[in-house]
Amino acid sequence: MIIAVDGPAASGKGTIARALARHYAIPHLDTGLLYRAVAANVRAMDLDPAVEADAVAACDFDDAMLADPVLRDDATGQLASIVSAHPLVRASLLQRQKRFAYQPGGAVLDGRDIGTVIAPDADAKLFVRATPQIRARRRHAELQANGSTISFDRVLTDIRSRDLRDSGRAAAPLVQAVDAATLDTSFLSIEASVQRAIALVELGRTGAKD
Numbered sequence: 001m002i003i004a005v006d007g008p009a010a011s012g013k014g015t016i017a018r019a020l021a022r023h024y025a026i027p028h029l030d031t032g033l034l035y036r037a038v039a040a041n042v043r044a045m046d047l048d049p050a051v052e053a054d055a056v057a058a059c060d061f062d063d064a065m066l067a068d069p070v071l072r073d074d075a076t077g078q079l080a081s082i083v084s085a086h087p088l089v090r091a092s093l094l095q096r097q098k099r100f101a102y103q104p105g106g107a108v109l110d111g112r113d114i115g116t117v118i119a120p121d122a123d124a125k126l127f128v129r130a131t132p133q134i135r136a137r138r139r140h141a142e143l144q145a146n147g148s149t150i151s152f153d154r155v156l157t158d159i160r161s162r163d164l165r166d167s168g169r170a171a172a173p174l175v176q177a178v179d180a181a182t183l184d185t186s187f188l189s190i191e192a193s194v195q196r197a198i199a200l201v202e203l204g205r206t207g208a209k210d
């Protein structure tokens with residue numbers, strides 16, 4: 001079974017995707033980490049994220065890099081949303097994601113274009129939402145817990161600019177697949193979001209959509 005989980009920054013899609021992977025005992029890929037790895041390489045190599053050829057030159061990395069906690073910081077997320085707009089960057093990461101999605105036994109992937117581009121024929125598709133304020137509050141708390149001193153206003157501004165860039169780009173923009181079920185986590189606990197996600201996946205598998 002392939003499960004596609006998409007949504008904007010800090011909507012809770014990773015939390016839900018990890019829980020679905022545990023529930024169905026299938027592997028999970030956080031595809032945002034791939035773009036974050038490219039962003040971290042661009043920074044380390046002192047390249048220009050806005051120049052497509054520079055970003056493409058930073059696309060060579062192995063899976064071990066995805067565990068680096070530096071990928072999770074706010075600045076790397078911003079840079080990731082710049083490099084991810086380049087069609088050639090997306091093309092260079094495409095097969096890696098498709099191979100993961102279509103491995104025997106199935107998989108859960110979360111990102112921005114899983115249900116539309118990576119696995120358009122996924123068995124179940126979720127589009128996870130939450131208001132920008134709530135997403136910023138959660139992300140701010142997470143960053144603070146990890147030792148960051150970033151302000152709430154900065155996190156909210158960054159989330160809004162990332163939303164705009166990710167939705168407005170020409171290549172594989174953040175958009176809800178027509179056959180994806182909406183899951184708004186704004187007023188749901190993590191536990192309630194996960195239970196709702198499992199219920200929606202079960203509905204999706206049987207062909208009915210929210």
Ligand SMILES: Nc1ncnc2c1ncn2[C@@H]1O[C@H](COP(=O)(O)OP(=O)(O)OP(=O)(O)O)[C@@H](O)[C@H]1O
Pocket residue numbers: 007008009010011012013014015016032077138139142185188189190191193
């Ligand atoms: N329903 C919820 N209630 C409260 N906190 C939540 C909920 N869902 C997720 N969180 C918390 O919000 C933060 C962001 O969640 P998560 O990392 O799953 O979002 P994401 O959409 O995968 O983010 P990104 O786009 O950066 O990968 C985390 O600290 C997570 O624990």
Ligand SMILES: Nc1ccn([C@@H]2O[C@H](COP(=O)(O)O)[C@@H](O)[C@H]2O)c(=O)n1
Pocket residue numbers: 009010031032033035036077080081082084085110111112113114162166
């Ligand atoms: N399928 C994807 C996943 C991510 N991106 C871009 O990467 C940025 C960071 O992603 P997070 O999920 O870790 O927040 C994100 O803002 C997107 O620009 C993408 O394009 N496609």
